[in-house]
Amino acid sequence: MQSVIQPRPWRCCRARRIKADYQVARSSHAGRIAALYSRLAWLYDPFTDHELPHHLRAVELAAIQPGEAVLEVACGTGRATALLAQALGKDGRMQAVDLTPAMLAKARAKLARLGLLERVELRQASALALPHADNSFDLLYNSYMFDLVDSSQMPAILAEFGRVLKPGGRLVLVDMSKQGGGRTPYEWLYERGLLSFVSGACRPVLMRPLVEAAGFAEVSREYRKNRSLFPLNWLHGSEIVTARKPASETGTP
């Protein structure tokens, strides 16, 4: 990912703490992201009102069957986790991980409020080193994470996703994206450091070629416009990329 550019001078205490987070552990991707999302957890849901319809569509595409083994990586505040747990049914059980304890706390509270907590095992973990055995899951769901991950780490994370999926298992990715390959007004603002705080350090990504390069099969992409109360979210869209781990033993991943 492009290095995080310093935001403009801040006035209130919370904003000063957020600014400090940008300066923490710049050499450590995980440390920087966890520090940033510790601060953003309280306002994540209200400012990402455009994401719910994309999750609804992505969960539909995931075509979850009762009894399937499901893992969500980077579950955040648990917005998609709740949808996945509902789709699994009352006897379903799933796993969800995230790097940031504050986001996991939000997810736990949300799932408890919705009566879904017993269906989900929440753990702190990095997408780069998942604490799960090879070939464990029928479905891996991951949303709005690759758009903040350093580009150099994407292949390793996709390989890790391939490792924990069963042969034939499904991958569903949802991310901030754009319609074509050109630079968008959003990216113009992002590159000048004008969005570092409000965007949660995210920028549009195009995951399909990377998923193909990682050896997944049946890769497809759906681009979707955002609808939001916040004009910033009108400057980009979202993509849903679905794929399957090859069923054959010899195929990668």
Ligand SMILES: C[S@@+](CC[C@H](N)C(=O)[O-])C[C@H]1O[C@@H](n2cnc3c(N)ncnc32)[C@H](O)[C@@H]1O
């Ligand atoms: C923009 S939020 C999205 C949360 C959730 N997936 C959603 O769509 O509502 C990004 C989340 O990714 C998590 N994250 C970032 N990098 C991660 C990594 N390497 N491993 C696990 N979680 C990560 C952050 O802690 C944060 O909760």
